Amino acid sequence: MSKIDEKAEHILRELRRDGRISNLELAERVGLSASACLRRVQELERSGVIRGYRVVLDTAQLGIGFTAYITVGLSDHSKASQEAFERAISRSSEVVECHNTTGSTEYLLRVECADLPSYKRFHTDKLGALPQVNAITSYVVMGSPKDERA
DSSP states (O other): OOOOOHHHHHHHHHHHHOTTOOHHHHHHHHTOOHHHHHHHHHHHHHTTSSOOOOOOOOGGGGTOOEEEEEEEEESOOSHHHHHHHHHHHHTOTTEEEEEEOSSSSSEEEEEEESSHHHHHHIIIIIITTOTTEEEEEEEEOOOOSOOOOO
């Protein structure tokens, strides 16, 4: 799809709210016939605008009660160092997001753990043990009044 028009934007808004909405309900909400709506959704999928569908979990029910954002500075700024860090982080179940960023540090991580003691183990035994890591700053999430991640 070369251009996202108003109808496609409306479809995307509705799908972001509820990725399991039926095509018939979606068509009604956006003012299209069911067949036209399905064609548009399929084109958005084919073109890569829609990359997938996800489930939103209640982390508290899964025993995850601690979330932190962590900035990580590397001691070496080489490509090899970055790739080694990224490989190590990709194997860590506590890290649910990893972003390479600009600024005073190289990475921003979102980490989810059961509690503070489990976070301390991750911080000390996993993240702090990586030879590429030079600096770690943690920002503990106390609440999330707006969170639109899926």
